[in-house]
Amino acid sequence: MTRLTTVGFDADDTLWHNERVFRDTQNRFADLLADYADPDHLAERLLAAERRNIGYYGYGIKGFVLSMIETAIEITDRKVPAHVIARLLESGREMLAHPIELLPHARDAVAAIAETHRIVLITKGDLLDQERKLAQSGIGDLFDGVEIVSEKTASVYREIFARHGDGPDRSLMVGDSMRSDVLPMIEAGGWGVHVPQGTPWDIEAADPPRNEPRYRALDDLGGLPWLLAQVG
Known part of the structure; x- marks a missing residue:
């Protein structure tokens, strides 16, 4: 592998x-x-x-x-x-102006994985708002790269992971959106990890992939370091 x-x-x-x-x-x-x-x-x-x-x-x-x-x-x-x-x-x-509140295990998971892998923040949304959130989060300095994109597609993931890493086939993307974080990453040739959070926005809803060996789901980010150790 x-x-x-x-x-x-x-x-x-x-x-x-x-x-x-x-x-x-x-x-x-x-x-x-x-x-x-x-x-x-x-x-x-x-x-x-x-x-x-x-x-x-x-x-x-x-x-x-x-x-x-x-x-x-x-x-x-x-x-x-x-x-x-x-x-x-x-x-x-x-x-x-709403204050940022990190989700459970987010800080520890990002810090732990930053010690063993290159990590990149990949997010959609308004540039100024996303920059504000990252600055207030207290974890921005842990990332090797930050990408704020208009849409998340397989081609976007291929380009980002080629620039920041060794290509999508040696990369993993984790997020709460099946449509944006998981499916296009798998299409690009990488791993997609779904960590659902609350009720998803209808526009981001999608069915999980069937019989896909590069797909995983976690209840929260606390299990991500263990999962990385298992899959490589």
Whole structure:
């Protein structure tokens, strides 16, 4: 078996909490629009707006806020009160200032693996926000490289692990998203490790690969050093 030399880590909801901040804001959004739509219908309309807008705004808080504003305009037939728009903008600023809280075992796992492998942070989202989170996390100095990308695909992984390591076939990617962190990494020729965290965003949902020898799943990052020792 080819020895693994490089490990890639996703950031949001792999190393620190993120999705619950979006969920809390979406609940406040539902309260603000309660007179115009029930929560389930509003959630469907918001998700549709997010799907439409990813190609324009990318991933992250700013695109999410713009999608909420767009949905509010649509759901109220362009009659959304100005105070609702103002509250949504305020919610976005609050999200961008939210303190970082590392997930259990994240710090210890990253520190342990940094002693034996090259490690790279590979994340999607707004550049300034991701840089802020990494700076506040207290673990940024442990990484040999940081890549903030617009999308995670097999070709992106091939390029990143060729630049930071010995190619994807000697690399492993760990993250909470089956769609972005696991499946394209396996397609690129590497290992994909799924560490689920809470309820996944619908856009990131995907079925696990069947009969794939380079796929593993863990309950949390605490098992990652042991897994690396087993697979190489």
